Amino acid sequence: NAGVTQTPKFQVLKTGQSMTLQCAQDMNHNSMYWYRQDPGMGLRLIYYSASEGTTDKGEVPNGYNVSRLNKREFSLRLESAAPSQTSVYFCASSPSLNTGELFFGEGSRLTVL
Amino acid sequence: DQQVKQNSPSLSVQEGRISILNCDYTNSMFDYFLWYKKYPAEGPTFLISISSIKDKNEDGRFTVFLNKSAKHLSLHIVPSQPGDSAVYFCAASRGNNYGQNFVFGPGTRLSVLP
Numbered sequence: 001n002a003g004v005t006q007t008p009k010f011q012v013l014k015t016g017q018s019m020t021l022q023c024a025q026d027m028n029h030n031s032m033y034w035y036r037q038d039p040g041m042g043l044r045l046i047y048y049s050a051s052e053g054t055t056d057k058g059e060v061p062n063g064y065n066v067s068r069l070n071k072r073e074f075s076l077r078l079e080s081a082a083p084s085q086t087s088v089y090f091c092a093s094s095p096s097l098n099t100g101e102l103f104f105g106e107g108s109r110l111t112v113l
Numbered sequence: 114d115q116q117v118k119q120n121s122p123s124l125s126v127q128e129g130r131i132s133i134l135n136c137d138y139t140n141s142m143f144d145y146f147l148w149y150k151k152y153p154a155e156g157p158t159f160l161i162s163i164s165s166i167k168d169k170n171e172d173g174r175f176t177v178f179l180n181k182s183a184k185h186l187s188l189h190i191v192p193s194q195p196g197d198s199a200v201y202f203c204a205a206s207r208g209n210n211y212g213q214n215f216v217f218g219p220g221t222r223l224s225v226l227p
Contacts, residue, residue, distance in 0.1 A: 004156070031212050033212065040219055041115075042115070042117060042202065042204075042216065042217030042218050042219050042220065043157070043202070043204075043215075043217040044217070045213070045215065048212065048213055050210075050212075050213070056213065058213070090156055090157070092156075094212050096212070097209075097210040097211065097212040097213055098209045098210050098211055098212070099211070099212075100145060100147065100162060100206075100211050100212075101147070101159045101162065102157075102159070102212065102215070103159075104149075104156030104157045104158070105156050106154065106155055106156050107154075107155075107156055
């Protein structure tokens with residue numbers, strides 16, 4: 001019972017480099033989400049996918065792109081990383097947008113130098 | 114301006130006593146509230162929820178109270194156990210599509226001392 005799996009768990013980038021965070025869930029959930037967590041702040045929604053084939057911006061989408069590859073996978077891409085994107089990133093999923101409870105992955109700690 | 118506030122960054126409680134974690138919100142449109150628990154190096158896990166039509170919800174040792182007029186909710190843990198030591202996040206949402214509207218507080222770190 002893996003739940004939500006994120007890779008990589010740790011990454012260090014230089015300013016301007018690109019990378020993709022991968023997320024996969026095995027719970028047959030329709031909705032998936034990417035959040036970031038910064039010190040002293042709550043989790044903030046970057047992008048979400050209500051269902052396979054759809055993606056929408058959340059609260060802080062600038063500098064990111066996403067792809068809902070299939071029902072299981074939802075990736076987050078940083079095209080040109082900036083130090084302000086240093087954060088812990090969490091992927092989450094839920095059966096649908098209106099079921100409330102979110103299931104989170106373990107997080108990916110990204111440092112941009 | 115934070116819509117969901119947890120004004121106590123940390124809380125220490127003796128094992129066996131009650132832990133009370135507080136959360137305040139500013140948006141009166143919020144109608145669904147959750148608490149998540151997070152251990153180090155793990156993702157948040159769902160603990161308990163409450164909708165605005167209730168003022169209390171109980172699940173074992175955990176009880177959430179909602180005071181809509183004060184825009185305040187609290188999580189009570191009785192009795193507290195060392196395994197409860199974690200960061201607790203309050204989250205609020207509104208409307209039917211909760212998933213896209215969740216607003217999280219900054220968290221309170223609970224330490225339960227043996």
